[in-house]
Amino acid sequence: MRKSIEEDDNLREALRYSAAMLGELRTSLLSPQKYYELYMMVFDQLVNLEAFFSEERNKGRSFSELYELVQHAGNVLPRLYLMVAVGCLYIRSKEAKAKEILKDLVELCKGVQHPTRGLFLRSYLCQRSKGLLPDTGSPYEGNGGGDIHDAVDFLLSNFIEMNKLWVRMQHQGNARDKEKREQERQQLQDLVGKNLTYLSQLDGLDYELYAGMVLPRVIEQVVSCKDGIAQQYLMQCIIQGFPDAFHLGTLDVLLGALPELQPEVKVHAIMSSLMDRLAKYAESDAAVMQRLLEMKAFEKFRDSIGRVLNAQTDMAAADKVEMFVALMNFTGSVLPNIVDNVNQVLAAAHAALATGLSGDIKAEKQLVALLTIPLTKYDVVTGLGLTEYPILMGLLRHRTHKELASKIIHAIVDSGTRIHSVEKVAMLFRFISPLIKDVEGGPRVDDMDEEDIEEEQVLVARLIHSLFHEDPVIHHAILSLAKSELMHGGARRVRHTLPALGFCALQIVRRISSASKASPSLRNNAECEAGFGAASPDINAETTETDAEAVNIEVKAVDAEAEADVTAAAANASELTAGALLQWVLELCNVLAEVPREPMMALRMLLAAGLAASEEARVELLAYQFFEEAFTLYEEGISDQRNRVTALHSIIGTLNRCYIFGSENRDALTQNAAAYSSRLLKRSDQCHSVCECSHLSWQDDSTEVPGVAVRDSARVMSCLKRALKIANSAKQQVTVAARAGDCSYITLYIEILEHYLFYFDRSVENFTASVLQPVIDMVQSEVMLSLTKAGDSEARRLWSKTLEYIHQLKVKATGDKVVRYSALQLPSFQQDSKAYL
C-alpha cells in the first residue's frame, strides 16, 4: 500500500491495498492482546494513508468524493475504517458538517457486532474524532455543525455501544475459559473508558449538562448492563474522571446506583474512592466543607453504607471495615468538629461486625487502622469520649488489643496530657482493660512472665501521674476509681502500680496541708486533730537493755477509731482532710503488705506516709499508726536479715525526721527501734544500728517548726555507751575465737567515735573533751596493738584518715569551738609510716 502511495500516487491502488491491509483486522483468531498489536501496526499505516488523502484533496479531489469512493470497499470492516479515516479528514477540512458525519459514523459502526473487532473499530473512531467534536468554542461548532449536545450525544452513543460489545465478550466461548476471558476483558477496559475521559474533557460540559444528560445515561448503562467487571471499572471511571464539584451535586445519584450493582462488585472500594476524593476536595476549599455539611453528606454516606451492607450480606469483614475507615477519614477531614460522627461510625462498624472478626487478619489490620484514626486526628481526651471505642477494641485479638491499649497510654504519657474528670478516667480504664486485668481471650496473669507483667504495669503506673485535678476532692475521687479498677488485676500486677497511687495521694496531702497552712480556718481543723492525738493513747511499752525480752506495743483500738471519727466529723461533705486521705493511703499500704514476698515496698510506703502525716498533715496519732504498722511489718513480715537491717535503718532514718511526736509516743518508738537494733544478728549490724538510734534522741533543728527538736543528751550518751558494750563483745569474740588477724571490731570503735565527735562538734551537753578523749585514746591503743598482729590494714587506714579529719576540724575551729577542740589531744598516726613496724 505504501508503495502505491509514495511511488505511484495511485489512489485506486492505494485504496485497494489499504482495504486488503484492513482486511487483516477481520480475524477472529487473535487474543485481544495480539489484536491490539495488529491494530497498532495498522494504525500507523493508516496515518500515512490519511496524509495521502490530504494530499489528494489538495490536488483537487474533494472529500465527499473520497468519502464516496471508500464505501466501495468489499468488506464491512475495512470499509468502515476507511470511512472513519476519511470522515475525520472531511470534518477537519470543514467541508462537511461535523454533526452529520459523526452521526453517520457512529451509526454505521453498528454494522460490526463482533466484540473485539467492534471495540477496536469504535476505539479508532473515538481516537480520530478527538478534537473534531462540535464542542463549545471549537471551530466545528455551529452552522449546522452541531453544538455541545451533539458532541455529548456522539460520545455517549459510542460509549454505550462499546460497553455493550465489551459486556458481550463475557458470554462468548465456553464456561471453562471464563477466567481467561475476564482477564482479557480487563485488558481492554481502557478502550471503553476513553469515551468517558473525552466526555470529561469537553469544554462545554457544564454541571447542568452533566447532571441532566450525561450522568443519567451513563449510570443507566452501567446498571442495566448487569456486568460486574464493567460496573466496577466504570464507576471508578466516573468518580476519577469527572470533577469533584460535579460529584458534590450528583452525590445522591451516585450513591443510589450502588445498591443496584451486581453482588460481585466491590462496592466498598467505590465508596472509599468517592469519600476520599470528596475529603481531599474539602481539605482544599472551606466553602466545600460548608456545602458538604449542608447537604448532610456524612449522613448520606453512612446510610448508603447501611444499604449496601443490607444488600450484600456476605461481604468480607475486611471490606466492611475498609468502608468505615474511608467514612472515618471523611468525617475527620470534612467535619472534624463533630466528634459524635466518629462515635456513630464506630457504632455502625460494631453493628456490622456483630459476628466478630473470626480470626481474619486482614480485617483486624483494617480495624486497627480504623481505631488509630481518632488517635491521630483528635487529642486523646476527646478520644476518650468515644463510648463505642472500647467495645470495638474488644473485637481485636488479645495481643493486638494490648498493643492498641499501649499506644493509647503512650499517646497520653508522651504528650504530657492530663486527664481531669472522673468520667474520662473511667472511660480510660475501659480502653486499657487488657493491661489492667485478665480478659477473655488472653493469658491469665498467673501464667504470665514476670518481665512482661513489669513492662506493662510500669507503663500503667506512669499513666497514673497523668490523672490530675486541682481540687483535692476530685483528684482523690479519680485515684480511688483508679485503685478499684487496678485491684481487678491481682497482686502480681498491683505491686507495680499501687506505689504510684500512694505517692500521688501523698502529693495531694501536701497540697491540702500547705493550703491549710496558708488559711487559718483550716489550720484549726488540723490542730483539733493533733490536739486529740496528744491526749495520749494508752501505750504499753516494755523495753529492756538486754536483748532477751519481746517488745509489745499496744495501742487501744478504741483510740484509733475515735480519731477516725474526729477526722470524719471534721471533714465537710465536700472537703477532704489530709487525715482522711492518709487513712486511704494506710489502707493502700495494707493491701501492698498482703502481696506475697514483697513486704519491703509496703514498709517504705508506710514510712513515707508516716513522715507526711508527721510533718505535713501534722496528725500525731495517724503518724504513730504508720510507724506502729511499720514495726509490726518488720517483726512479722520481714525475715531476711539483710532486709531487716535495711528496714530498720529506714525506720530510724525516717523517725529522725519526725518532729510531731510527744514524749510518750516518741519514747515508745525510740525504745522499740533501739530494742530491735540490739536484736539484729551480726554484732556489727547491732552496733551500727544502735549508733544510729542515738540520733532519735537528738535531732537537727526543724526548718518548719522551730524549737520542737528532741535534745536528750542523756539518752544519746546511753545509746553510745551501749554501742561500746557491743563493740567490746565483738572484740571478745575475736579474742576467744583466736582470730588473730581480725581487726573489724576496731572499725566499730572508730564508728562509735565518729558519733561521739558528731555530738561533740555540736556542743551537745555532756559531750565534753573529757568524754571524748578516753575514746580516742582507747582506739589509738587498739590500733597500735593491732600493728603487732599484722592483720587487716583497713582499720588502720581508716583511723589515719579519721585522725586527719579531727585535726582539720581542730584547725578550722572558730568561736567557742576553738576552746573545746584545743582540749583534745590527738595522737599522731600515719598509716604508712614504717616507724611502727
Added chain:
Amino acid sequence: MLILCIGDLHIPHRACDLPQQFKELLKPGKIHSILSTGNLCCKSFIDYLKNLTSDIHLVQGDFDEFTSPESSIVNLGGFKIGISHGHQVVPWGDTDRLGHMQRQMDVDILITGHTHEYKVTTCGSGLQINPGSATGAYSTCRNTVTPSFVLLDLDGSKATVYVYQLVDGKVKVEKVDYVKPT
C-alpha cells in the same frame, strides 16, 4: 572525661519520665561513664542509660525494683569516686555523717542522693556531690524539688562540677571547681 551523675528519678512511682529538656541534652557519645545514685526505679530506665554509654555504675536505692550493690567505688580520670544512695546515712544528707562514709570508702569524691536536693560541699579534703532528682520527684523531705543532674568533668587533678537544673521550663547551668589535694 565527662561523667554523668544522676538519680532519684522514681519512675514510675513518683514521676512519669525524664524531662524532655534533659533528654535533649543527654545524647550518646559524649559521656564516658554514668554514676547512678539509685532510685531509678524501673529496669527500663537502665536501658535508656545504656543507650548513652556502656560504662554504668548502679547502686541500690531504697525504692529500686532491681538489685544492685549498696555502694560502689570506681577509679576514673585519676579520681577515686564513691557512690551510694544515701538512705543508709542518718541523719539524711548530713555532711559529717557522709564524711564518715567517705573516709570509710577512702574516696576523693563521694556521690550520694536520697534528699532530692542538689548539693556540692567539701568535707575535710573530700568533695561531696548530690545530683538531686533528675525528674524533680516528690520527696518526703522537701516541699519543692527542682529537677537536676550533674556532669562531672575530670581533667588531671581538677574536677569541674556542672549542675543542670530545670527552672520554669528552662535549663540552667552552674559550675563548681574542685582541685584534688596532693
